[in-house]
Amino acid sequence: MKTLFVSYRVTDLDRSLGFYTALGYAELGRVDGGDGSRLVILKFPGEPAASLELVHRPLDGRVDVGSGVDHLAIQVDTLAAALERLTDAGLEPGPVQYPGGPHGPKTSWLTDPDGYRIELVEWPPGHPDGLTPADFS
Structure with missing residues (x-):
């Protein structure tokens, strides 16, 4: 599956x-x-x-996003370039965050018109695409 x-x-x-x-x-x-x-x-x-x-x-009727959906995660190649492109397109991404520390992934958040949250993720060099079991060891 x-x-x-x-x-x-x-x-x-x-x-x-x-x-x-x-x-x-x-x-x-x-x-x-x-x-x-x-x-x-x-x-x-x-x-x-x-x-x-x-x-x-x-x-x-209107969408109620408080129904259990937390967020959509999207991998980007270069977060800085993605944030610049999104800002130029009129979207409002949040500041860069380092949830895994300075050597972990870089992230930024934005919200769609209905309130769905979107996490943009840039993996550190050498990290495989997506989350893997190694991320939890």
Whole structure:
């Protein structure tokens, strides 16, 4: 088994799509669910398949992000370059943090239009992509 993608319900699909495309996602496809419901499937250009789905169900009302989702983590090659690009695109990433100390990963946080938190992560040189068992030894 493997995870296919994460799906977020959003209040305003166009606003959220603008945010996530500014973040770097590209649209893969759309589905019209009838009754005003729509969804958009996204992926980063370097990914082989979809990684995020935005779902808009207007009959369900505004999104309440306090329902258990904590955050989405996104790996970046160079955090400083990503923060500059995001700031230039009108997004508001937070300051650089070093949660594992000065030799660990660098992170920054931002929040999407519905309040979903996003953690941007730059691994230190030589670290494999993603979290591995070695990160917990």
